[in-house]
Amino acid sequence: MDKQMKEVFEERDVSAKVFPEGASGKTATDAEVVAAPSRRSFSTSYKRRIVREADACNASGAVGALLRREGLYSSHLSHWRVEIEAIDTAALEHKPRGPKPNGAKLADRRVAALELQNAKLIKKLNRAEQIIEAQKKLCNLLGLPTEEDLPR
Incomplete structure (x- = not known):
């Protein structure tokens, strides 16, 4: 058993040299590049289509199935409804053309x-x-x- 213990201690000494304290088990030769996550962006036509589909869902759980299928959250729907209503309201408002009047x-x-x-x-x-x-x-x-x- 002394021989086995001696081998274990020797392994620990070697690992201490390869992995300094606080290291996470990777050597200096590990150069793996991790891709940075990117934010998803959705087009206005996609948002309108999903909101229409969600509004057309009659069965219970149909909206949840739609959201799971599309990989969306319910907060997406609520934000998109507000955004689409604001766009529609702004489109109906009359905005005068030309330069703004100076008081x-x-x-x-x-x-x-x-x-x-x-x-x-x-x-x-x-x-x-x-x-x-x-x-x-x-x-x-x-x-x-x-x-x-x-x-x-």
Whole structure:
């Protein structure tokens, strides 16, 4: 038995040299490359098809069978339903084309339009006052009573 024990200790010494402490049993010559997992991505048409199929399932357990067959989770269905509804809603909303309106420019344009309108009204008022003055002078020349001369 001493001989067997001696061989076991010798093996341990050799393994200590090959595998330093904390090593996981691999030698320095192991160069296995492990592929990095990649995220699955699904097209919108696939998502729509699966959601339609899940909505069409009538039998109990049919949705679960569909999910197992496709390798999906129930959370996929719930997220996809929300996403598809958002896409459909956004497609129905009217979005104006062209550049977005600038609030400062709109205010400047409104001020300019109001100033132009004000200038036109002032010009019209001056003309009306001139006409009224001319009518008063004509009434005075003809000796007709004016509104100021009439009793109230």
